[in-house]
Every structure is written in structure tokens, then in C-alpha cells.
Amino acid sequence: MKDRSLSEFTDEELILEFQSNGNEKAFEILVQRFKNPLTNYVYRFLGDYDSCVDVVQDAFVKVYRYKDNYSSLAKFSTWIYTIAGNLARTEYQRKRRRNFFSISSFGEEDKSFDIPDNSNRPDVAADMNLKNEIIQKALLKVRDSYREAVILRDVQELSYEEIADIMKIEVGTVKSRINRGRAELQKYLKDIYND
């Protein structure tokens, strides 16, 4: 009965319940609600499933440990997206340092590398799975800050205001970054969209 009522709570009510009463059921419901959106967001940002699962779990661990740091003035989704985004950025930079001598070039906005890849051929691109793979690869080439904004807006479908809160920037900056990110992405995917 109590579980049923908890499931009807908003995100903010659940985290307050967890804060004030230490009700771990409230935390579990929050995990259920946010684990898939966060996994999707972090995966699109990192491009690596194992790393993305670790990052999302670390984000929930931080919520659990530092639940008292949450302020009821902000939306819970904004708070947890900010935590996950920060952890994802850290993980991405760590991976980039590790793959410094790799052929992959992350964050190079002005350079376009012609990597021989059969999936770039128009006939193969027709396949949806391959197309999605190409889009994901192109996303990873976009600069970090643009990519984050594009993912939050066009993949996660969050509002500009929410994105501004998550990234702690102005709404105008968010729009600008989204446009630039889209332009970059379009450039990397020109073989698909020039047909």
C-alpha cells in the first residue's frame, strides 16, 4: 500500500522522502525511473556501453551518499543529469587520454578524417542499424560541449531551460551550442544526407 503511494510520488517528493526519512524504497523508485534515460544519455555521449553503465551506477551512488546536498529548489532530474553528465565528461576525458595515440580523434571540430569504412557507402547506409552506428560515430566526433547539448535536446528531448540548468549555462548559449553541434554532425554525415 505504501509502495503504491510512493510510486505515485513525483521525483522531488521521492528524494525528499529519502532525505528526511531515509526511505530506501523511494531511492529504488528513483533508480527505476532514471536508470534507462541516464544510460541512454551517457551511452550516446561516451559510445561505450560498459563505461556508460559504470558511470550511471556511480551517479546513483553519489545520489545515495550525498542525498542531503540536493536542494528542493531544483528539479531532481536536473540534479541527477548534472551528476551523470559530469561523470561522463570525466570518463570521456580519461578515455581520450588513454587513446591519445589512437587513430580516433575526439573533439577535433575542424578536421574531418576520411576513415575507410564500408559502412559509409550509400548502399550499406540503407540499413538502419548501420545508419545508427554511423550517427553514433559521428556524434563522438563532435566537440564535447556541443555533443552534450545536442544529445540532451535531440535524443533526450529535454527543454532548453532544463539543458541550461543541467549544463549551468544560459539558454542562449544552449541554443548556440545545439546549432553548432547539429552543423558539425551534418558535416560528418554528409554522405547520408546529400542523397
Added chain:
Amino acid sequence: MNEEEKTYKKLLDDLKNLPKVDAPKNFETELLRKINSSELEKKESFWDKILTPGKLAPAAVALASAAIIFFVVDINSEEMEDPLNIAPRLREDLVIIESIEEIPVEQLKKSDRVKEEPGILNEGLAETKETETQVLPNVVYEERSEMNSKGVDKSLADELISGKLESDSFKSDDSRSLGGSAVPSPVTTSAAEISKDNLNFMQRNLSTEEKKEVQQLKMKVQTGKSSKTEQNSNK
């Protein structure tokens, strides 16, 4: 839909239709495991880290030693002497004896005994090998015999010597030296009994006539003293 979205319509549709990536089935289990392990590794506070006995003990020792050094060593002390301005140290173990009167009676007696028993001399020499001076009992004996031959009454001379030397501080038993020649040799004495004022490093060679005059003066003084003591005893 604004102009920008029309430009990127295909792209935006593709992004929107990207397959959703879900969390694995064991996500909650792994999450609980991480939470439990993180609870064990809960971060200690700064004061908890500082106030552990393992860190307090060395800090306390360092503090105590710093306090001791501060109170014991006075950096601004005026008593500190500039090593370049210190007067040279006195060789307290070196005393120049110019005449027989300055030799302690005990040493004279001992030197006599040493003469009688040469074995003792050898032992004494062996014992004082490490010292700077050496015992020369023969010379002492010769000096005394010389005094006797010059007409000085032995008992009087002994009395004179003892009277003079009782107040003297030369009591070294182990090593002493007499200058057989005109220049006297140094004699070792105990450092605690010698003060700077009593030392006279000026070396002067007395002629035999001068020595006689000095002896006569001393005898006069001594006879005057002895007559006074007799009068006192008669009273």
C-alpha cells in the same frame, strides 16, 4: 518547427529515432553492491584523519623537542663568545718551576723513594708514558743535594719548602719535571688548582748569586716567623 529544425529535419528525425539504450538487468544488484562498498570506504573527515594517535604522537614529539630547543638554546644570548675573539686557552697542565722551593714536599719525598727503589721509577715511567711530561727524580735529588752542599740546613730548607708549598697548589703525584739546566721544564698539575693569576710564564734564569740572595731573604723571613711563634707559645 523553425528554420533551423527544417534544415536539420532528417538529422533530427534520425537522432530522435535512435534506438534507446537500456540499463542491464543486473543494474540494481550491481548498484547495491557499489553502495555497500562505498559505505565501508566512507570518507573520513579532516579532523578524524588528523587526530589519529599514529599522527598525533610524532607531532607531539616534534612539538616537545621544538619547545625544549627553544628554551634551552638561547639564540640571542650575550654569553656566547665569538670564537675568533676568545683568548687562547691556558695550558693548565704546564707549570714552569724555577726553583726547588716551588716543588711540593710530597713530590720530593716520593722522588727520594723512587731513587731508593728504581723499579718504582720504571713503573711510574710506564704509567706516565701518555702524559706530556716525564718524571725525573734523579734531577730532583741532585737539586736537593746541591742545596745541602751550599750550606743550607736541610731541616730548615724542608721547613721553608713545606711552609711555602703548603699553600701552593702543586700536588700532582704522577708527573712533574725539574729543569736540571738553567731553563726549567714544565710540570704537570691538576687543572682545578691553578688559576690564571698564579701563573707566571715569564722565564728567567737566576744566577747562583741571585739564588743565594733569595734564599737568604727567605731564611730571614722564616726565622722572623719562627721567633714570633716561639714567643706566642711561651705566652
